[in-house]
Amino acid sequence: MAVATYPTEPLLKKPLPAGKPRDWYVSHNRRLKAMRLAIALLDSGVYLPSQAPDGRIRSTAARIGIHPPSDTTCRMVRFLIRYGR
Incomplete structure (x- = not known):
């Protein structure tokens, strides 16, 4: 079984695409936040x-x-934990 390796340098952030409706940016940032939280919770057991x-x-x-x-x-974090296993 292979061991996961993580990059030693941070990933370069690209700017978000311009011209999208405000709701798109809100939901995009919400998904990123939920993903970070779900990963932190999974790492903590x-x-x-x-x-x-x-x-x-x-x-x-x-x-x-x-x-x-x-x-x-x-709610989104719990959804990711449920279906991300």
Whole structure:
């Protein structure tokens, strides 16, 4: 079984495409935030959505240094944990 390796240098960020509706940018950033939170929770041993109430997701956000997520983002995190296994 191969061991996952992570890049030693940060990935270059590309600017978001211009001209999209505001809702597109909001949902794009929400998905990125939910993905970061789901990865942090999985790394800390949370493997089931029932183990990730809103309080735990928000405390994880504080621990990794991002703004507290909304209720919608918390639901998205649980969805990613459920179907990302």
